[in-house]
Amino acid sequence: MTDEYEHYEAVVVGAGPGGAAAAAKLADEGIETLVVERGVDAGAKNVSGGLIYAEESAPYTIDDLFPGFREEAAERPITEYYIQNIAGEMVKEYDLTSLHEHDTEWSDAVLRRRMDSWLADRVHECTRETGGGLLTGIRANGLLREDGEIVGVTCDEIDPIRADLIVAADGVNSELARDAGLMDWEEPEEWFQGVKATVDMPDVDDRFGIGPEEGVAHLFSGDLFEGVRGGGFLYTNTDSLSIGAVFHLDSLVEEQAEPHELLDALLTHPLLAQWLGEEYNEVEYSAKLVPDSKKVAHTSPHEGRLVLVGDAAGQMQAQGPIIKGMNHAVTAGALAAEAFATAKRRDNPGSAGERYERKLKESGTMSKLRPKRYERMRPVGEREGTTDAVDRLLASPVGRIGIKAMDTVGLVERLYSSPFMSMSIPDTQTPYVTLPAIIAEELGSPVRDRSTIDPPSLEERIGDLTYDTDVGNPHIRLRDDSVEASGAAVSACPVSATGFGGGCYREETIQTNGTTKQVVSLDTQPCVECGTCAVVADTEWEHPRGDKGVEFKQG
Amino acid sequence: MSIHSIVLTKGVPDFREGQVSFDEDGHLERGKTPTVMNPNDEHALHAALQTKVRHGGRVSVMSMGPPGYGDVLKEAMKSVYADDLYLLSDRELAASDTWATAITLATGLEKLGVPDLVFAGFKTADGETGHTGPQTCWALDLPMITHVISLDVDEEERTVRAQRLVEGDVEEVETVETELPAFVVADPEFEASYRTAGEQLALKDLHEQTTERAREHEQHLTTWDHADLNLDPDYIGLDGSPTIVSSVDPIPKPPAEREATMVDPTDERGMSEVFEEMQPLAAGGD
Known part of the structure; x- marks a missing residue:
């Protein structure tokens, strides 16, 4: 059944720094690697503050993996x-x-559109040599399972893909991490x-x-x-x-x-x-x-063939004046790749997740993300x-x-x-x-x-902002439109505001049979896909299909 | 194994608003209207591209027309990542009707060596006859599938299986199969489909390889005149065209049947009259 689907040794979902690092390292190990990115271009969906660090103590930095990064991709x-x-x-x-x-x-x-699209070009080049490559405009929407085991990913635009390693580098609103039940x-x-x-x-x-x-x-x-x-x-x-x-x-x-x-x-x-x-x-x-x-970084970010890296695994260190995310994603991506390469050499590809977890710990990455102190x-x-x-x-x-x-x-x-x-x-x-x-x-x-x-x-x-609205196919649905359940989104959503009718979330007064009721209504057209409402309101939240939704030019 | 496809295309006046220009009598002003690739041909190009992505091989594009059509072919090269371009161009070919055009195209195709698949679009934006493709096919004596909306080639069996609209109706689709070489007319409903990552990656490779090629399209362009094609001038161009256009009548614009009444939205009485007028319409349901 699922045998007829295309197979790659590794599939990486998301072409941010975590996915790029994983893919580059996998390709370096000669592993056939496919990268899928839902943005019209890598970086089109990505926002950061953005400072990227290269830590002295880190086992990998972005310029180790991508020579010329600072001159060509950074600000x-x-x-x-x-x-x-x-x-x-x-x-x-x-x-x-x-x-x-x-x-x-x-x-x-850094500005992410410029940075990530530069990385993606390098990634496509090196993964293409392995028989894979990088595709934009493809949204992986969930995990492909066989007898309850994760064996690949399913996508909106193309047929499911089987893989021995699945790297979920699909960001803070990772659909794969949620599908696996690893994050909420x-x-x-x-x-x-x-x-x-x-x-x-x-x-x-x-x-x-x-x-x-x-x-x-x-x-x-x-x-x-x-x-x-x-x-x-x-x-x-x-x-x-x-x-x-x-x-x-x-x-x-x-x-x-x-x-x-x-x-x-x-x-x-x-x-x-x-x-x-x-x-x-x-x-x-x-x-x-x-x-x-320090609260959500997953201490065991893997499940079967799936490993989570970067924001998808909660690997964003933001504490006091220290804000470090991209560097940890890079480290995690490369460590996950390293773990799979070793596991494959030992004829035990299924042990990649355990090895990755150990590497996060031994490299000191996990103690930075979740400081004991x-x-x-x-x-x-x-x-x-x-x-x-x-x-x-x-x-x-x-x-x-x-x-x-x-x-x-x-x-x-x-x-x-x-x-x-x-x-x-x-x-x-x-x-x-x-x-x-x-x-x-x-x-x-x-x-x-x-x-x-x-x-x-x-x-x-x-x-x-630039949008390619997927008319008639909203990616967020309100499960509960009561003010108690979902009203917080009206102010917390960065593109909505109380009393503003042009945003995603609005408060509306509905009159039925002489009684008036306050409800929350939703229009996903101006959505910037941050995911805030998924936390503060009662929604069914998905990413838009590939190439659709907001397109950041700076990021 | 791989598949060689040829797409037939034509340069037509750009009929889009703001581009097209008519004189006082309603005649098209060719000189003032830019020439573009016939919009329907895009679907034929996509069908050929899909074949190349899935099976490898080569896509050629052929057109008959004045030397200026080189730019149209360049556009075609860009959109379909074509490998080579052929232009059949000669004064003797001027004023050809669909018959003479078909004879010329078929001769060009034979000179090139009849490929595995010949693709044509569904009628041109200027002539609108839809004859040239089928007539060319007849001249080549190939099996023909028209109104094609999707297509699969079996390289081993040397067959093509296609879904086509019956009588051009989207509601009725039939699946037909024939041997290669074959002639395929792509319907405007044709949609290329790349459902695997492998196909998408091949498409990306082609895109990267051809960006450069389209820039230097003239190096990939072969122009043949009637002598190259060994065609007798009596059977081509105006002399070889049995069709006689006796006259062209402009279609008059239909007169406006309804009168509009302007209502100021702040005019309360005016607005309530509008609502009263609309009342029976609203009651209807849909």
Whole structure:
């Protein structure tokens, strides 16, 4: 039955950095490898902040696997790294370059469309030599099973494919990981949501006082996001800026905040006026769901012939000022390939998953994704009582004096810069909002500039995106349209807003037999496929078919 | 084994709005209207491409027309990743009707060596006769399948099996089979299908190989005149065309039958009259 389907030794689903690394390494081992990518081009579905790191301690880096990556696919090396603590218009800057450089061989700003499509060309070249290759516009929609065993993948556009190894590198909303029952979309506190504006800026060097081979990263924390836990970022690209913010999804839901408005709060903060000036040209608005690896990174990310890499396995380390995802995806992809190559040599291809799991552990990757230190501190640090007590203490005269005293000996900056500390930062209000705000109030100075920019409205942002709408074939269905079950999506969805009729999710009043009822309605046309609503609302969520849906040009 | 296919194509005036130009009497102004590949031929090209992707081999494209048709052939090369192009071009061929054209094309095909499959599109956008393909087929004495919507070639058995619309009706489909070489007329409903990764990868390879080739299409273009084809001028061109077009009558535009009444949406009374007018229509159901 399934025997007549095409067979490849390995099939890789998703051509992001994790899939690309896996495919390159597989091809290098002479393994016949097919890569399928649902975007019209690799990178067309992918969004990141985006800094990519090459860690000194990592067994693989992207330029090991893809020589020339930095020169041809990346934007700028990030050579300066700051955190801006903000309270109103008071700002206190700390230089975190040493934290940024800890265990870092290099770190570059990237735009994913350019980066991933470059990678895909290399991947196609090397996998084609093995008898496989890379195809875009193909959506793998699930796992092919035979007698309950996973034996391949099924696709929308082509017949099922059998394979001895299936690498699910299909991103944060991995349909394969869910089909296998390895990941779910249940708890908002396990996720972040990132929103980003890519801003055109032909004279980055002048505005930031840097050379062409230099780049700057700024992080923003404090009270500029209306109490939502999260932080902002600004990275310099070659001739644009990536400005965005990453929020704890549970906090976003709790505050019923509108992500695009929080992004605007950052964009229009007077601190940014010095870089943005008066001409503001936003070339793309984008959003992404981000797994919180310390809570969801799967410690055993495999099932039969299936292995999960990158976001699909929750391998996104986002903690305090450290945000690392792509590098771990690269490592995981290459390790999975390595594991399969060894397993195949030992005539036991079925052992690839176990070997991959062991490699994640032995390479130290898993302990970066799920730091022990955080797990130990979490029960104390995230207890409501503790948070309140710490917040009250910090805000009290005693706490404030303490912060001042610590700063005079440079302790605050040193603490911020401690990789040790950042690994154990609790996910509470304290490090994201309270502490930075108090630092800014006590130690900061007021910003003198005024922001004159006017970011585009949500409607304009949606209008500027490119979509190939799959008319009559919506990829998301509301299972429960009650406000209780799905109302959170109206504000949390980055392309919806309360009172805005042009987004995905809307609240509607329905009148039947004299009674009125509030319900949630859905139109997937402006969907950016972030997956937020799959977590916060009661939906049946799938990716659109290959080539369909949103197409990011920057990413 | 591999399959050699030839696609017959024609350059036609670009009838799309904004491109086409008519004079005061409603006659087409050829000089002002760009020439493009006959839109229906695209389906024939896709049928040939699908054959090449699945079975390997070669796709050639042939056309009869003035030297300017080189660009049309270049377009064809781009869309079908054709290997070589043939243009039958000669003053003596001017004003050929479908009969004379068919004789010329058939002679060109014979000179080239009759391929495994000859593909033609379903009628041209200018003549609209739909004769040239079948007449060419008749001249070559090949089995013919028209209105083809999907197609499978069996290399071993040297047969082609096709699904075709019966009487051009999408509701009625029959499956027929014949031996190669054969003549296939692709229906506008034809859809190429690449259901395996292997086929999709082969398609991608072809695309990569031909981007360069289309740029230098003239190096792959062979032009034959009537002498090359050894055709007697009495049997081709105007002299060889039995069809006589006695006159061309412009079709007058039908006069508008209904009158429109403009209603200001802020005019309450006007709008309620509109709703009253619409009431009986709404009651109808569908």
